[in-house]
Amino acid sequence: MADTTSEGAFTPDDPRKPWHWHPDLPIGHPPLFVWPPRPAALAGWLFGRGYLRSQNALHILLALVAWSFFTPSLERMATFEAGWIFEIWLRNIVLFSAVTAGLHLYFYTFRRQGDVHKYDPRPLARDDPKFLFRDQLWDNVTWSLASGVTVWTAFEAAIWWFWANGLVGWLSWADNPVWFVALFPAIALFETAHFYLIHRLIHWKPLYRFHALHHNNVNIGPWSGISMHPVEHVLYLSSILIHLVVASHPLHMLYHGFFLTVGASFGHTGYQDLQIKGRSAFDVANLFHQLHHRYYNCNYGQAMAPLDKWFGSFHDGTAEATDRVMKAARGARPGG
Ligand SMILES: [Zn+2]
Ligand SMILES: [Zn+2]
Known part of the structure; x- marks a missing residue:
């Protein structure tokens, strides 16, 4: 891990010194898509900090x-009715806000970690007219809860209705325990591909105006994760509709929902890891997506799969990559 704080002042516009702190460069990808296969490294990633010993454990717990305490009965959900949909909306608001506000309080309000392993030390924007209420935090909270959780709940309610009416497949543990377990990381992998596709789509000029709202956040915080325009929410969260096609258990669908929403809060904290008593406990975000927020036309996917590498838009964090990306952007601002 390179600590660059001693190498001179942080200058965000200087491609040689764009971060307060960054991990060792170039950044890479997990050993998922490598040839020849590296099964030991893959298992280490899957059961270690890469997948299971990370926020994914929290998504499964949520x-x-x-599922155990805050989901209406299937009998009720067989008919669309405001009451049970509202209950799910409220549960999603409470669980999403508890984690996201917790991250914000820890990193930004109480600054428990200071700027240790923080990429960009600038505070969130205040008195900036591009944000609702001229305030980045309250702008982000508003879009996340009013639109984000509402669209998520609408998709979730639709899936419940299909299940309650026996119209889509239901996978139980007894059907296939191995696939039941493997479906969790498989969902994460599917979401990565879906995210890459819809993200490239909304960077296309005619659609970029919907995505620009998320990109108002150049410097990001936990509440920026699903701070999006409703059109982007529909596209982004539509990945959950895979549960209408592939037989799964409600736990898989609920995990998928938290992965998309709470996972985005983690991914936008602006910190590499969460430290407890000076020791790195687990990773929260990565430089990969932070680079996308800084330079726009790179890293459309997620760090999990090398899709950007395959399609020529990968920024590995080095000054050379910044030069290349900025050259490509010349004359083609975001959306171009
Ligand atoms: Zn983002
Ligand atoms: Zn984008």
Whole structure:
């Protein structure tokens, strides 16, 4: 891990010193898509900080809590009715806000970690007319809850209705325990591909105006994760509709929902990891998406799969990559 804080002042517009702190460069990808295969490294990633010993454990836990205690009965959900949909909306608001506000309080309000392993030390924007209420935090909270959680709940309610009416497949543990377990990382992988596709789509000029709202956040915080225009919410969250096609259990669908929403809060904290008593406990975000917020026309996917590498838009964090990306952007601002 390189600590660049001692190498001179942080100058965000200087491609040689764009971050307060960054991990060792170039950044890479997990050993998922490598040839020849590296099974030991893959298992280490899957059961270690790469997948299971990370926020994914929390998403699975949230799914268990939501399924066990805060999901209306299937009998009620067989008919669309405002009451049970409202209950799900409220549960999603509460669980999403608890984690996202927790991250914000820890990193930004109480600054428990200071600027340790923070990429961009600038505070969130205040008194900036491009944000609702001229305030980045309250702008982000508003779009996330009013639009984000509402669209998520609408998709979730539709899936419940299909399940309650026996119209889509239901996978139970007894059907196939191995696939039941493997479906969790498979969902993450599917979401990565879906995100890459819709993200490239909304960077296309005619659609970029919907995505520009998310990109108002050049410097990002946990609440920026799903701070999006409703059109982007529909596209982004539509990945959850895969549960209408592939037989799964409610735990998978709920995990998928938290992965998309709470996972985005983690991914936008602006910090590489969360530290407890000076020791790195687990990773929260990555430079990969932070680079997208800084330079726009790179890293459309997620760090999990090398889709950007395959399609020529990968920024590995180095000054050479910044030069290349900025050259490509010349005359083609975001959306171009
Ligand atoms: Zn983002
Ligand atoms: Zn974008």
